[in-house]
Structures are given as C-alpha cells and as structure tokens.
Amino acid sequence: MAYAALTTAKYFLAIPDADSGELISNLKLQKLLYYAQGYHVALQGVSRPLFADKIYAWKHGPVVKTVYNHYSRYRDGALPAERLTTPLDSWTKSFLDEIYRSHGRFSAWALREMTHREPPWLKNYKPNVLDIEIPLSDLRAFFHQNVQK
Template identity: 50%
Template sequence: MKALTVAKYILQSQDQEDPDITNLKLQKLLYYAQGFFIAKYGVAIFDDDIEAWQQGPVVPTVYQQYKTSGSSIIPLPQEAVSLEIDDEQIAFLHEVLGVHSQYSAWALREMTYQELPWKLAFNNGKTISTESLGDFFRERL
C-alpha cells in the first residue's frame, strides 16, 4: 500500500477528532503508524521510505503531496480511501491515532528526536530502516 493512501485515511478518520492536522503532524503520525505496525505484524503498513529530516521523520512522497499547505491545516481529501485499507489495518490505525493524535505536531516532533530510529538515520544517512523501526517499537508494544 502507498503511504499516501494511509495519509488520506488518517486525514479522513481524524476529521472529527483532530481536524487540525498539518503536514508536520501527519508525517509524525505516519512514522508512528509504520513503526508500531512493523513491530506488531512484522511487515510495513505502507511501502514508501521514511527519511530522517531536520524536522523529524518524513515520508517524502506524502510531504510532496501536501507541501503547498505549508504549516497550515491540510484540507480534507475528497476521495474515499477506506476500501483500500482492510478492517484490521483500520482498527490498528485507530489504536495508534488514539494515543498519538492527542499530541501537537511540535510535541510529536520532539518525541521523535529522542527515538533511536530517527537518531540513527539522521546521523548515518537518511532512510529510517524497517529493521530499526521494528526493533525500537517492539519494545513499546
């Protein structure tokens, strides 16, 4: 599955609970969704790479899609994506969002700065490996 599909689902599902999602916050929610999904199921929920940028973990394809929003709230996607995501993935995403969407974009960014997957990739290249995500988040399940 593409990260953009997961991103659109997050935006649609959070429209009522957290309608103020910016690109920065969306990036961090994708990072946590990917990390916990790998830890729980042993596979990635989306195929796109996550890179360690100055502002924390970023999925470049999703960043490019929404960069015109800048630091403003991302408008709600018009097309429905729930048919592309199965019930197990939906339930999982709601678990992760239930915990992490309560934090501001800046708080999430600060959290990721303290976490090993971002630190390793930021200091040693760019791409955050699925192995480092799995190892790190497995300890936090």
C-alpha cells in the same frame, strides 16, 4: 498487503475529529505515519510493512517524502479533510484508529520532540542531509520493545 503511504495519510485526514482543537498539518501527519509504520512492523515484521514508501530522517523528524511532497503546497497550514477512495481492510482501519487515538492527541511539535528522543531518528539523522532512510529494522527494534510492555 502494503498500502501506499498516501492511502494511510488520507485515512488519517478522513478521521472526523472536531474535538481535538487542532487540524492536522504536514508535520503532524508525517509523525503519525512514522508511528503507524513503526508499530505495524513491530507487530507484523519488516517483511509486512504498512506501506512500502520509505521514511527519511529529516531535521524536523521522520518524513515520508511522497506524502510530504503531495501536501507541501499547504506549507505549515492545516491539511484538508480527505475522502478515502482506497478501501482498507478492517484490521488496518482498527490499527490506524488506535494509532490516532494514542498519538493524534499530541500537537505536531510535541510529536516532533518525541521522535527526536527516539533511536530510529537519532541513529539516522545527519544535519543537512535529506536522504538518509530510517530502515524498517530500526523501527522494528525500537517499537517492538514498546509493544512488549
């Protein structure tokens, strides 16, 4: 079952992380969503995405517009901690915890730079065009090779 991207985002914002030294901005959240979706479709296939919302190739990297718009009032500031109201199954929680462990330690700008070197964004980004979707098949092709390693 695919969750809403906002549910996934709220899960990341609900993870207590006083030791990281950096609060999560919308930029960082967008990149965490990209990595979560990428690894999820690599493991589960494009017919079973983590969330149904589309990811677009924007100037500063992959963006889930529904989540971006939800948190846009915070601009580049820290997003508030969230309380998860939609329950996630235990596999998904463990999966998202692992994504946060592996990628949450990076700053928003480091994650941005990482995505700018990866084929899903590179292949689909066009300057000054906001609505180019990064297809799940592109995510799977790239992340599947990382899962195999």
